[in-house]
Amino acid sequence: MTVLRLKSGTSWSDTYARCVRAAPEAFTSDRLLNLVRGEWRPVGTPGEATTPLDGTEIPGPPRIDVDEAHRAVAFAIAEHGRWGAVPLDERKARVLAAVESLAEHRDLLALLLVWEIGKPWRLACADVDRALDGVRWYLENIDRQSAGRVPLPGPVSNIASWNYPMSVQVHAELVQVLAGNAVVAKTPSQGGFHCLTLAHALMRRAGLPVTLLSGQGSSLADALVQAPGLGALAFVGGRANGRRAATALADLGRRHFLEQEGLNTWGVWDYSDWPTLAAHLRKGFEYAKQRCTAYPRYVVQRALFPAFLDTYLAVLASLRFGHPLAVADPADEFPALDFGPVIHAAKAAELRAHFDAAIAARGIPLHRGDLAAGSFLPDFLPDQSLDAYIAPSCVLNPPASWALHHSEPFGPLDSILLVDTESELLAAMNAGNGSLVASLATDDLDFAARVAPDLLAFKVGINKPRSRGDREEVFGGLGASWKGAFVGGDLLVQAVTFGPEGPDEKLYGNFPSYSLYPPR
Known part of the structure; x- marks a missing residue:
């Protein structure tokens, strides 16, 4: 019988020690710091966490209170004004520097995803690579995408799920910054906080206006969802939390894109x-x-x-x-x-x-x-x-x-x-009252053409699955699986900038008052 062992050099203690060496400003020997008010600070109560791999105790997210969150948002609002005045070529250079630094630490970021959220190595690497490749595509296209458009009046607040810290959250933040916005991000409570801490340390070193804080979403919602001066909310999570966020935004007229669960x-x-x-x-x-x-x-x-x-x-x-x-x-x-x-x-x-x-x-x-x-x-x-x-x-x-x-x-x-x-x-x-994707396996293409339009899914595959998609492909949801602007490709930039119409600009999306759906 084969005796299995831990791959050499991949223990949690080895992995965390590499983080301390790579970003000592963000990791101490026994806790993570919060990136607030432009610096990594020992604010918040260190949380307790365990890795799903084997139950090993690991440093948890240092949860701040709502007052500290408001101070962090206020700083980000001020930083947003300065960043919006930075020329696009300079923004591109700084984002590219961040991407190159993230690429240098790709294996460590991936190993953190293995330990924190249980991703097998191949999938963890794919998460990191997809984020970086996606941002490189935006760097090549941002001149066209941002022509005639201006940043939002305030920073973008990001509340994301734990399952794709790099290819969803970090990817979105880098595009938001590239488009001229400062960003505020919250680490997911269930996992991914070490990976995000390392990523944001590298992003901040490149001179990007990013804030990263930890805390309970329900406690920080007043600051991260409703604070005056925010420009938009980007949310990925369950329907209950998404519904609360949408309700809080109802009277604010604020840009938002809320990706919620769906029964695909x-x-x-x-x-x-x-x-x-x-x-x-x-x-x-x-x-x-x-x-x-x-x-x-x-x-x-x-x-x-x-x-x-x-x-x-x-x-x-x-x-x-x-x-x-x-x-x-x-x-x-x-x-x-x-x-x-x-x-x-x-x-x-x-x-x-x-x-x-x-x-x-x-x-x-x-x-x-x-x-x-x-x-x-x-x-x-x-x-x-x-x-x-x-x-x-x-x-x-x-x-x-x-x-x-x-x-x-x-x-x-x-x-x-x-x-x-x-x-x-x-x-x-x-x-499921709306979903992100659905698929039909059938030899009868006439049947597929007849049935597909009646499926409550944003993307429908015929004899193939559908995925989130990036770059040229739009992503959204129908029914209760999505609220607000659709994203993906050019639409992600449009969602975090104003065109000539300003706040009255109509976006593709799933809004209470109107729905404009591009072709599936």
Whole structure:
């Protein structure tokens, strides 16, 4: 039996020591600092955190109070005015310097994502690379994108989720800065704060007007959402918090783009290309489906269920999961995993409880995976915690009363619904009241053309999945999955600048008073 060990040089103590050496202004030997009022300061109460990999205690985010947050925002507002007067060529040079510095520390940023949020190495590197490649594209296009436009009247406030700290949050901030805005960002409470601290230390060194603070979102909302003088709010998170933010913004007339959860679905109808679908399904399990464009729901034509089930179960059997740093020899390459843990032990327990609740209400337990199939470190680290790990599971025909019948699990817990008519398929695929993406697997392209326009999803794939997209591709959501301006490509710059019409400019988006949707 092969004994697995931790890859050489990747322990948490080694990783944190590298952070202290790389950015001593932001990391001390035992705590993180907040980047407020232009400097890294030991303000806020250091939090407690554990890594999902094995339960190791790591420094948590230093949570500040709302008064300190207001002071930080006030400084950012003043800095915004100065930054908006900096010529575009100078802004481009400083953003490029930040990108090059981030690229130099790419492996350390990726390793922090492995430890903090459980991403396998390949996916952690992809998160960093996607952020940097995306910003390079904006550097090449910003002259055209910003022509005739001016920065917002105040900085952009960023409240983002923990799952993509680099390719979503840092990427967006760098584009906002490039467009002439100062930015204020909050570290997610559940993870990613070490990676963001290192990234913002490098961004600040390049002379960029960035603020990074930690704290409970509900406590800091008065400063980060409603403070007078802010120019826009960029939010990525759940519907409950997004709804509160939208309500707070209702009377402010402030630019906003609020990405919220959605129950993304695959519909399978009159279909025969099972090997192609199998490849899509397998890739869909990357990072344990902890992303906004994951597909946790399959709506399948009843007559096709035997063939779908053979395909789906074979995919589950092929998945590789476990500790992202477990290798047979400490000098080996990083393991090629589809996913590691979910974000924390409480989330894993919640998913197990959802599975049990579905079965108790007469759902069919189609599959319940076993952690014994994963790769862990019992001999090397006998006391490691596996509480944040969960094997893939699936419920067939979950009851309508199930908590996840209308919302996303954000983990490897799937559900399958069997249908007999097109109307049933549409109703089941639209159960989540709006989503970011949906897909149809079908040999009948006329059927796809007829059904796709009635799906409550911003992007619809025909025999392929859809993703968030950047650069030339617009991103948004329909229904309750999105509020405010759509982003992606030129629209991201438009959302954080004013055109000749000023504040009255109409943007593509999902607004209460009007909706302008570009082609899907």
